Amino acid sequence: DQQVKQNSPSLSVQEGRISILNCDYTNSMFDYFLWYKKYPAEGPTFLISISSIKDKNEDGRFTVFLNKSAKHLSLHIVPSQPGDSAVYFCAASRNTGNQFYFGTGTSLTVIP
Amino acid sequence: DADVTQTPRNRITKTGKRIMLECSQTKGHDRMYWYRQDPGLGLRLIYYSFDVKDINKGEISDGYSVSRQAQAKFSLSLESAIPNQTALYFCATSDIPGQGITGELFFGEGSRLTVL
Numbered sequence: 001d002q003q004v005k006q007n008s009p010s011l012s013v014q015e016g017r018i019s020i021l022n023c024d025y026t027n028s029m030f031d032y033f034l035w036y037k038k039y040p041a042e043g044p045t046f047l048i049s050i051s052s053i054k055d056k057n058e059d060g061r062f063t064v065f066l067n068k069s070a071k072h073l074s075l076h077i078v079p080s081q082p083g084d085s086a087v088y089f090c091a092a093s094r095n096t097g098n099q100f101y102f103g104t105g106t107s108l109t110v111i112p
Numbered sequence: 113d114a115d116v117t118q119t120p121r122n123r124i125t126k127t128g129k130r131i132m133l134e135c136s137q138t139k140g141h142d143r144m145y146w147y148r149q150d151p152g153l154g155l156r157l158i159y160y161s162f163d164v165k166d167i168n169k170g171e172i173s174d175g176y177s178v179s180r181q182a183q184a185k186f187s188l189s190l191e192s193a194i195p196n197q198t199a200l201y202f203c204a205t206s207d208i209p210g211q212g213i214t215g216e217l218f219f220g221e222g223s224r225l226t227v228l
Contacts, residue, residue, distance in 0.1 A: 102156070
């Protein structure tokens, strides 16, 4: 049973606009959430994380929002750039860093 | 050089053959993991190890075994490969979270396995 879900397999956005990637989870015990970015033929690379004690974390163009009551998190990329085109995975864990559960990924295409 | 190195990067084999995928890391992390990626299924955990004497099954361990030969080395074996084990396999490491360490995963570049 998929505990972390990304319901949009793909997303296309114009360069300069905002990209919003969504993720839902079912396990209320999850307390640590991460976003990873993956280019073809490469391993996923860590992008940004958020602890359940926060509702927002920002790092440059990337912001992650966490809504615990809705069991939902989102990644905002502003402004989007063509180099952001990749597959984005969200992941969650209990007890901050034990077993990680990944979503199925969203393929983002930023159109120049 | 990559901090997390996987070998081989690509392998084609036949049903019933024994296959070993190897992972080595220079990050000094205690925790190591093996994931597989399949289209539409994301990354699923096969096995993980929190130190040399600790091995744990993940979500999909059936048909796989692992060996933690040293802190820096974690290998994944398919004793008798079958076609539905065709996938992209990733090794990952993490530090122990706490005291400002967030414990995120660091991935290797992946090993693409095809079982005919």
